[in-house]
Amino acid sequence: MTTAAHTTPRALTAYLTRATWGLPEARRQELWDELEEHILTRTDHLILSGLTPTQATAQAIRELGPPARVTLGMAKVYTMPKLILAAGTLALGISAGLYALAGGSTTSTTLTVVRQAPVKPSCVRGTKPSGDNITIVSETGGVTCYTFNDNEVNKGVFLKGTDVTRALDAQGVTLSRDGRSLALGGTSVNARFTRDGAAFFDASSVIDLLTQTRSVRFSGYTSPRVQVGDATLLLNAGPEDIGAAFYNASNSVFLSALVGQPVWGSYFVGTKTGPEHLISTGLKTGEAVMLVTSRGGTNFMVDTGKVDAQDRLSVHSRDRQLRFVSSLDQLGPYLSGGRRSALLVRITNLPLNNLKSGIFVPAQATSDAR
Known part of the structure; x- marks a missing residue:
């Protein structure tokens, strides 16, 4: 079933062919229909935003992700026999050529x-700086140049x-x-x-x-x-x-996507010396998750962490007691019962422009720092 009377573009047909290749026939048609409906619906929305039909289709396909990922994901969902999985994996290699011919190839x-920016010396005239955290670089004509031994800032x-x-x-x-x-x-x-x-x-x-x-x-x-x-x-x-260095440094990107408008106000990244929360997530190993709390306005605190093999997430917050909520509008600057409202957002393996779909509430409704 599809959304409307569309002429199916060649790139879409190639994508659907590759994404459903190797699945049992009944499942293949079911997934084909679901993917096609999703892409065509998204295409309609993008056309309304000003894109041409060709541009809209291409973007809708990109947002869904590589077809190989869809195929392997469905293979796990349907717990296919090993023989079918092997055949499906082989078919992925064969179908890659079809996808590339349709203009859907990817490059990696x-x-x-x-990891370290050069340390630029500071220079002063007169009193020579000293201390365990100071390294003198040069002394010329009464001018002393020095660097700090703690290079974390760089x-x-x-x-x-x-x-x-x-x-x-x-x-x-x-x-x-x-x-x-x-x-x-x-x-x-x-x-x-x-x-x-x-x-x-x-x-x-x-x-x-x-x-x-x-x-x-x-x-x-x-x-x-x-x-x-x-x-x-x-x-x-x-x-x-x-x-942690990459995702926390990019927190304004994720906050802006989550809020739906640029967030250039004040926000703080959780430090590894702050209270640590260990949360069971139910997510796959390796997913990146962002913890968000609010002090009001654009005053957010965030920290990101990785889901481990036991589906646990380790993140830090300034608050020792958290209560998890399901939407942005439930965050606020005030405590409730001594707990700060907090949002957990999966930020990997979904389009950035659909980050709200990554919000989840874990089975444990609250968390007390270790």
């Missing part, structure tokens, strides 16, 4: 992550500009002539620092730039993946877990 690029998730544009050239991302800014759709972001002649950008600012005009989806935690249209970026810092 690994971007090397730099830690982050940084991407080389040329790597970003190489991976996202087809999405319209360009690097300025001097290499110091990235631009997309009339918006630009500046480099955080340069090293060996190359400009490096905060990963969070790159993501913020992309979300202004592109459909974006996140997956993974230790090494996050960012799907932008038909391109997928894998942020790789080797064996280091960069999930």
